[in-house]
Amino acid sequence: MWDYSDKVKEHFFSPKNAGAVDGANAIGDVGSISCGDALRLTLKVNPDTETIEDAGFQTFGCGSAIASSSVLTEIIKGMSLDDALKVTNQDIADELDGLPPEKMHCSVMGREALQAAVANYRGEEWSDDHEEGALVCKCFAVDAVLIEDTIRANGLKTVEEVTNYTKAGGGCSSCHEGIEEILEMVLAEAGEDFDPTAAAATATPAGEPVKLSPFQRMKKIEAILDEIRPQLQRDHGDVELIDVDGKNIFVKMTGACSGCQMASATLDGIQTRLVEGLGEFVKVVPASAAQLAAVGA
Amino acid sequence: MSDQGIYLDNNATTMVDPTVVEVMLPYFSEQFGNPSSLHQFGNKVGMALKKARKQVQALLGAEHDSEIIFTSCGTESDSTAILSALKAQPERKEIITTVVEHPAVLSLCEYLEKEGYKVHYLKVDNKGRLDLNTYQNLLSDKVAIVSVMWANNETGTFFPVEQMATMAKAAGVMFHTDAVQAVGKVPINLKESAIDMLSVSGHKLHAPKGIGVLYLKRGVRFRPLLRGGHQERGRRAGTEAAASIIALGRAAEMAMEHMEYENTCVKAMRDRLEEGILASVSHCFVTGDPDNRLPNTANIAFEYIEGEAILLLLNKMGIAASSGSACTSGSLEPSHVMRAMDIPYTAAHGTVRFSFSRYNTMEEVEKVIAAVPPIVAQLRKLSPYWDGEGPLEEPEKAFAPTYA
Numbered sequence: 022m023w024d025y026s027d028k029v030k031e032h033f034f035s036p037k038n039a040g041a042v043d044g045a046n047a048i049g050d051v052g053s054i055s056c057g058d059a060l061r062l063t064l065k066v067n068p069d070t071e072t073i074e075d076a077g078f079q080t081f082g083c084g085s086a087i088a089s090s091s092v093l094t095e096i097i098k099g100m101s102l103d104d105a106l107k108v109t110n111q112d113i114a115d116e117l118d119g120l121p122p123e124k125m126h127c128s129v130m131g132r133e134a135l136q137a138a139v140a141n142y143r144g145e146e147w148s149d150d151h152e153e154g155a156l157v158c159k160c161f162a163v164d165a166v167l168i169e170d171t172i173r174a175n176g177l178k179t180v181e182e183v184t185n186y187t188k189a190g191g192g193c194s195s196c197h198e199g200i201e202e203i204l205e206m207v208l209a210e211a212g213e214d215f216d217p218t219a220a221a222a223t224a225t226p227a228g229e230p231v232k233l234s235p236f237q238r239m240k241k242i243e244a245i246l247d248e249i250r251p252q253l254q255r256d257h258g259d260v261e262l263i264d265v266d267g268k269n270i271f272v273k274m275t276g277a278c279s280g281c282q283m284a285s286a287t288l289d290g291i292q293t294r295l296v297e298g299l300g301e302f303v304k305v306v307p308a309s310a311a312q313l314a315a316v317g318a
Numbered sequence: 319m320s321d322q323g324i325y326l327d328n329n330a331t332t333m334v335d336p337t338v339v340e341v342m343l344p345y346f347s348e349q350f351g352n353p354s355s356l357h358q359f360g361n362k363v364g365m366a367l368k369k370a371r372k373q374v375q376a377l378l379g380a381e382h383d384s385e386i387i388f389t390s391c392g393t394e395s396d397s398t399a400i401l402s403a404l405k406a407q408p409e410r411k412e413i414i415t416t417v418v419e420h421p422a423v424l425s426l427c428e429y430l431e432k433e434g435y436k437v438h439y440l441k442v443d444n445k446g447r448l449d450l451n452t453y454q455n456l457l458s459d460k461v462a463i464v465s466v467m468w469a470n471n472e473t474g475t476f477f478p479v480e481q482m483a484t485m486a487k488a489a490g491v492m493f494h495t496d497a498v499q500a501v502g503k504v505p506i507n508l509k510e511s512a513i514d515m516l517s518v519s520g521h522k523l524h525a526p527k528g529i530g531v532l533y534l535k536r537g538v539r540f541r542p543l544l545r546g547g548h549q550e551r552g553r554r555a556g557t558e559a560a561a562s563i564i565a566l567g568r569a570a571e572m573a574m575e576h577m578e579y580e581n582t583c584v585k586a587m588r589d590r591l592e593e594g595i596l597a598s599v600s601h602c603f604v605t606g607d608p609d610n611r612l613p614n615t616a617n618i619a620f621e622y623i624e625g626e627a628i629l630l631l632l633n634k635m636g637i638a639a640s641s642g643s644a645c646t647s648g649s650l651e652p653s654h655v656m657r658a659m660d661i662p663y664t665a666a667h668g669t670v671r672f673s674f675s676r677y678n679t680m681e682e683v684e685k686v687i688a689a690v691p692p693i694v695a696q697l698r699k700l701s702p703y704w705d706g707e708g709p710l711e712e713p714e715k716a717f718a719p720t721y722a
């Protein structure tokens with residue numbers, strides 16, 4: 022059985038705000054019945070203040086799905102819609118004192134139900150673009166779809182590269198066979214064979230590598246980040262450059278990007294853009310607390 | 319047992335019978351010798367292994383005790399059987415199995431497909447039954463082995479393995495059955511059957527975990543999985559797990575003694591549980607083929623709620639069972655067995671398996687019958703498919719969430 026925290030058990034055994042809210046004016050239905058989880062979130066929003074006066078949930082799902090739904094309603098009650106939208110799935114998981122990696126998607130579902138409900142209130146269409154696959158790497162909760170997409174997008178050829186881009190396989194390494202299988206499959210689509218002995222590419226051959234001075238390089242990094250920024254801001258997040266040390270580029274994720282389960286995917290996306298833009302292999306790393314303190318961030 | 323709660327998960331594993339523990343204990347201490355050794359330390363162990371082999375032979379109704387090969391588990395027996403057939407007949411590149419096998423067979427078959435073998439997966443109908451005509455048409459001299467389970471671990475449904483073995487034999491094809499769930503629960507008489515190989519796992523019949531048997535009919539061509547010493551006549555090298563083998567022997571003997579009880583009293587408890595739950599809970603049904611299954615297994619689908627949530631609430635009341643929901647396995651899909659029977663998702667996720675043993679009592683059954691309805695009601699109250707006393711009208715249309 023899962024190793025659930027006491028908080029999860031508490032919210033599962035005595036859920037808060039179960040059932041539909043009377044006079045609800047925002048409804049969010051999300052989930053996937055094939056995955057065994059589905060959630061309807063109903064909100065009563067005060068139209069004058071745009072605050073959530075009441076929230077209720079109905080969930081078809083496992084212990085952690087019910088607990089995530091329950092804790093979500095507790096978190097958002099009394100919040101303004103804008104503030105509520107800033108609640109990340111990590112906030113939900115944290116409030117529950119953590120979830121097993123296989124169950125993080127339960128908290129993602131909570132956040133998505135909230136987005137869907139707000140969209141419903143505002144008369145907008147809400148569609149979700151993240152597709153979920155079978156969990157491959159349990160250490161870092163990386164699923165097959167993300168690995169596949171990253172391999173395709175970046176022309177990856179080795180397990181090591183997959184680990185560099187997605188973190189998958191960077192822990193206990195039990196999933197390397199699974200990653201090799203995905204590589205084999207994706208490479209086969211392009212008529213290529215997977216070569217387990219190939220060395221990981223250290224630099225992405227993006228045209229002629231131009232030798233930049235440290236200052237030019239820094240400017241270039243800033244410029245690339247500026248290009249990405251609008252995309253992040255659309256998702257209510259942002260990125261800040263903290264330091265550059267050789268191949269390591271230290272950044273701070275802010276807003277909705279910080280602590281979101283997709284943060285690592287976002288970091289990988291940024292890394293890909295930087296690798297392409299700079300024509301060399303770099304690693305995007307979340308800045309440590311000490312680094313942040315040093316720059317007063 | 320009731321001070322530890324009510325254990326209804328005997329298809330997952332069983333308690334080692336106390337008398338079984340008793341017979342195995344000396345083989346950890348005073349009788350620690352290697353049965354292959356000539357000296358007195360080994361000799362007695364050798365005698366005890368011989369006895370255990372005879373006891374297992376009797377339970378399986380095998381003609382010779384040399385047809386019994388001890389392995390480390392049911393999974394090893396399955397792998398050994400299938401890989402042996404492929405190695406011994408390299409010109410045959412096809413396998414016939416079913417979509418509802420245990421992963422011990424299915425994962426291996428999926429792997430073998432990548433190695434270039436052609437695997438035919440027989441489908442089942444909505445009661446989990448096979449179509450023997452399809453099977454007959456697949457049998458050919460290209461097939462190296464048929465591997466079909468005797469009884470399904472989730473629903474308990476039997477496959478007609480004896481008949482299928484006869485059909486395979488007529489076509490000159492080897493036949494293996496994973497009988498891990500059947501052995502000890504239903505009478506088996508291999509000397510009268512055409513079954514070439516059969517897998518057993520000790521921990522499903524009150525022996526310890528980590529001991530299994532591969533039955534190999536005399537004369538069937540065989541290639542070992544593990545080569546090395548001469549143990550098990552060279553068919554499975556590695557120093558014998560003496561204590562566990564001896565334990566399995568005793569457990570086999572006890573299973574024989576309780577065969578009648580299993581098929582009357584244990585069956586009566588299972589039937590009472592089913593009847594009691596079906597009478598007091600709406601929108602639930604038995605999965606598999608109720609007329610043709612193990613005496614100890616009940617698999618009930620509770621619609622519009624999810625299995626793990628049911629198990630957590632049952633567990634809180636001291637009741638142990640298991641579920642075919644995606645969440646209990648950590649995968650995204652509900653049980654492949656439920657999907658194969660075309661059970662709708664809203665029910666497949668809510669399946670709960672109650673599996674009995676001779677240690678259960680009618681008193682426990684009544685407690686479970688009383689515990690289940692409020693648990694189901696509590697979860698349905700939370701379900702978006704449910705409204706008051708019943709499901710929404712056209713529930714899957716009324717609540718059709720955006721895929722996330």
Ligand SMILES: Cc1ncc(COP(=O)(O)O)c(C=O)c1O
Nearest residue numbers: 391392393420422471496498519
């Ligand atoms: C039908 C079936 N086959 C094989 C196995 C695997 O047996 P073992 O755990 O001994 O490897 C099991 C047990 O879960 C089973 O139910």
